[in-house]
Amino acid sequence: MILIVAEHTAGKLAKATLEMVTAARESGREGPITLLVLGQNVAAVATEAAAVADQVLVADLPGLATYNAEVWAAATTQIAQEGEAHTVIIGGSRSGREYAPRVAVKLDAAYLEDATKLSSNGAALQAQRYTYLARVTETVEADGLVVVTVKPGSFAPAAPAGAAGEQYDVELTLPAPRVEVTGKSVEKSSRVALTEADVIVTGGRGVGSPENFSRYVEALADNLGAGVGATRAVVDAGWRPYAEQVGQTGKTVQPKAYIALGVSGAVQHLSGMGKSKNIIAINKDAEAPIFKVADYGIVGDINEIVPALIEASRK
Amino acid sequence: MNILTLVRQVPDAEARVKINAQQVDLDGATLVIDGMDEYGVEEALRLRESGAPIEQIIALAIGPKRNEDALRTALAMGVDRAIHVETDEKFDAVTLSRVVAQVAQAENATLILAGGQEADWDSQALGAASAERLGWPQLTWTNELKLDGDTLTGRHDVDDGNESFRATLPAVVTTQQGLNEPRYPTLPNIMKAKKKELRKDDPATYGLTGKVRTVNAEIQTRARLNTMIDGKDAQAAAQQLLDLLRNEAKVIA
Numbered sequence: 001m002i003l004i005v006a007e008h009t010a011g012k013l014a015k016a017t018l019e020m021v022t023a024a025r026e027s028g029r030e031g032p033i034t035l036l037v038l039g040q041n042v043a044a045v046a047t048e049a050a051a052v053a054d055q056v057l058v059a060d061l062p063g064l065a066t067y068n069a070e071v072w073a074a075a076t077t078q079i080a081q082e083g084e085a086h087t088v089i090i091g092g093s094r095s096g097r098e099y100a101p102r103v104a105v106k107l108d109a110a111y112l113e114d115a116t117k118l119s120s121n122g123a124a125l126q127a128q129r130y131t132y133l134a135r136v137t138e139t140v141e142a143d144g145l146v147v148v149t150v151k152p153g154s155f156a157p158a159a160p161a162g163a164a165g166e167q168y169d170v171e172l173t174l175p176a177p178r179v180e181v182t183g184k185s186v187e188k189s190s191r192v193a194l195t196e197a198d199v200i201v202t203g204g205r206g207v208g209s210p211e212n213f214s215r216y217v218e219a220l221a222d223n224l225g226a227g228v229g230a231t232r233a234v235v236d237a238g239w240r241p242y243a244e245q246v247g248q249t250g251k252t253v254q255p256k257a258y259i260a261l262g263v264s265g266a267v268q269h270l271s272g273m274g275k276s277k278n279i280i281a282i283n284k285d286a287e288a289p290i291f292k293v294a295d296y297g298i299v300g301d302i303n304e305i306v307p308a309l310i311e312a313s314r315k
Numbered sequence: 316m317n318i319l320t321l322v323r324q325v326p327d328a329e330a331r332v333k334i335n336a337q338q339v340d341l342d343g344a345t346l347v348i349d350g351m352d353e354y355g356v357e358e359a360l361r362l363r364e365s366g367a368p369i370e371q372i373i374a375l376a377i378g379p380k381r382n383e384d385a386l387r388t389a390l391a392m393g394v395d396r397a398i399h400v401e402t403d404e405k406f407d408a409v410t411l412s413r414v415v416a417q418v419a420q421a422e423n424a425t426l427i428l429a430g431g432q433e434a435d436w437d438s439q440a441l442g443a444a445s446a447e448r449l450g451w452p453q454l455t456w457t458n459e460l461k462l463d464g465d466t467l468t469g470r471h472d473v474d475d476g477n478e479s480f481r482a483t484l485p486a487v488v489t490t491q492q493g494l495n496e497p498r499y500p501t502l503p504n505i506m507k508a509k510k511k512e513l514r515k516d517d518p519a520t521y522g523l524t525g526k527v528r529t530v531n532a533e534i535q536t537r538a539r540l541n542t543m544i545d546g547k548d549a550q551a552a553a554q555q556l557l558d559l560l561r562n563e564a565k566v567i568a
């Protein structure tokens with residue numbers, strides 16, 4: 001079977017889960033597509049999951065109330081072994097890429113990390129992935145038992161296929177977590193999540209100040225129903241939370257439209273947004289590297305162009 | 316206690332990447348120690364400077380000859396000695412974790428500091444896979460770290476924000492931007508580093524069999540329209556852009 005560990009937040013199945021189902025369908029690997037739902041009070045998630053999977057295994061346990069790498073790795077491994085999974089698919093989120101290697105070691109499986117495409121080549125599972133700051137696309141392959149993480153935003157979200165899959169409750173033997181969480185700050189945003197947004201408006205240092213960031217970047221994003229992104233320069237300056245950072249050490253995004261305001265286009269930033277379908281840049285420097293990857297560009301001052309854009313896009 | 320730091324030599328971010336015979340060719344590229352690994356080396360040094368009873372800080376690199384330079388950098392920054400498991404074969408991180416685990420045990424390391432993400436192959440797996448092989452907990456994406464006795468505290472990034480944590484050694488910690496500002500090796504320290512031990516280990520002693528093959532590498536570029544709009548008349552430019560996004564790109568309603 002193909003085992004997929006469902007990602008979910010706030011009682012809802014994440015888009016990343018639907019993307020993993022597509023990855024499984026495209027993988028060329030056989031057997032029922034099985035979604036594993038780990039968590040507490042996840043009945044609603046399991047029902048959503050059943051719509052896209054052949055079967056859903058539900059571990060609704062107090063020990064799974066909060067994520068821990070060792071606990072998730074143990075749970076996934078146990079189910080993969082009991083279900084004789086030949087392919088284990090895990091989300092390419094920060095947590096997914098943290099516990100997936102542990103699952104690969106436990107199962108003595110090959111690990112294909114951060115796949116953007118999956119296919120079969122005989123017995124081998126082939127994955128494409130981005131390397132060298134997303135400038136190179138590599139194809140890697142492995143035989144037999146494989147653990148895969150799937151890069152968010154790389155596969156189309158799966159639509160329901162046929163009748164809903166059966167749901168089964170599963171029992172798990174979980175280790176005690178060894179990392180104690182002593183505090184947490186959740187970076188909440190009322191806006192659409194960056195990795196799920198069709199349109200992203202990102203502000204760079206050229207926006208000028210934290211006040212301007214709200215006045216220009218957030219206001220334009222609100223008019224367009226877009227997510228908000230930031231460059232590292234802006235995050236380092238404390239203008240915006242790290243959750244909004246796009247790039248090598250931030251999030252990787254591939255929206256339909258990526259609108260960069262006052263962003264120079266450093267390689268580390270491009271590595272996080274260079275695969276966007278349309279790139280739009282506004283920068284006063286006609287030589288800024290961001291224009292080399294832009295589909296539409298305006299050479300001009302943020303302080304003049306963006307208010308005009310906000311005005312013209314007001315609903 | 317001993318600390319093991321993992322380092323790699325990678326192309327500088329601005330270096331041009333070439334493809335030769337379906338593989339990346341680093342010939343002529345400027346190479347540097349991976350910035351994420353540098354945070355790990357720096358953090359090990361800072362933990363010692365903050366008074367933690369650390370006997371030895373050992374840097375480990377696994378890979379081709381170029382990694383000697385990353386080890387030299389780590390030695391010049393202040394680590395005590397270095398181990399290079401030299402191999403031209405490209406192994407995946409889960410396979411390489413076998414070496415890390417064996418070296419950590421042989422060197423009595425109770426803390427491993429690893430880069431959060433590779434600048435070249437983009438992997439985040441080595442720290443976690445090594446932790447699993449050793450049966451240790453792990454903390455990834457760490458941006459603050461303190462060591463008191465064998466208790467680690469600090470902060471790290473998680474899916475939906477940032478958490479503070481407490482864990483007991485032994486453990487693996489992976490780095491993240493903001494953890495520290497790595498020091499520049501001074502000339503005297505670079506000279507001193509030349510006298511420090513850089514041991515070469517035979518990869519055969521670690522029993523490596525890779526499970527992942529790289530079958531192709533290519534540079535895929537997306538053709539961009541590069542339609543430029545003059546911003547002198549802000550209103551006209553804004554309207555023109557919105558029209559293009561609505562009617563040509565069809566990305567907004």
Ligand SMILES: Cc1cc2nc3c(=O)[nH]c(=O)nc-3n(C[C@H](O)[C@H](O)[C@H](O)COP(=O)(O)OP(=O)(O)OC[C@H]3O[C@@H](n4cnc5c(N)ncnc54)[C@H](O)[C@@H]3O)c2cc1C
Pocket residue numbers: 055057078079082083084168169170
């Ligand atoms: C970790 C894990 C736990 C599962 N738990 C259940 C479960 O509790 N009930 C269930 O019906 N299906 C369970 N399944 C799904 C099961 O393996 C089959 O895929 C599914 O039941 C389809 O059944 P089948 O009759 O087509 O196939 P078969 O695999 O031929 O199943 C034959 C019969 O055995 C039962 N069965 C199979 N595997 C298990 C199992 N691991 N635990 C308990 N009963 C099993 C099924 O109910 C079925 O009636 C589980 C799968 C995994 C990987």
Ligand SMILES: Cc1cc2nc3c(=O)[nH]c(=O)nc-3n(C[C@H](O)[C@H](O)[C@H](O)COP(=O)(O)OP(=O)(O)OC[C@H]3O[C@@H](n4cnc5c(N)ncnc54)[C@H](O)[C@@H]3O)c2cc1C
Pocket residue numbers: 203204205206207230231232233234245246247248249250251261262263264265266267268269272282283284285288300301302303350351492
């Ligand atoms: C290991 C490492 C990892 C990194 N990871 C990331 C990452 O994940 N994400 C990331 O973004 N960066 C990352 N960086 C940093 C990156 O190298 C750049 O420094 C950063 O992206 C620059 O941000 P910026 O474009 O906002 O600022 P700048 O480079 O300062 O660019 C500002 C731009 O605004 C324009 N401008 C100024 N004023 C105006 C105006 N009034 N109107 C219009 N335009 C104006 C300027 O012409 C300029 O092009 C990383 C660096 C390293 C070394």
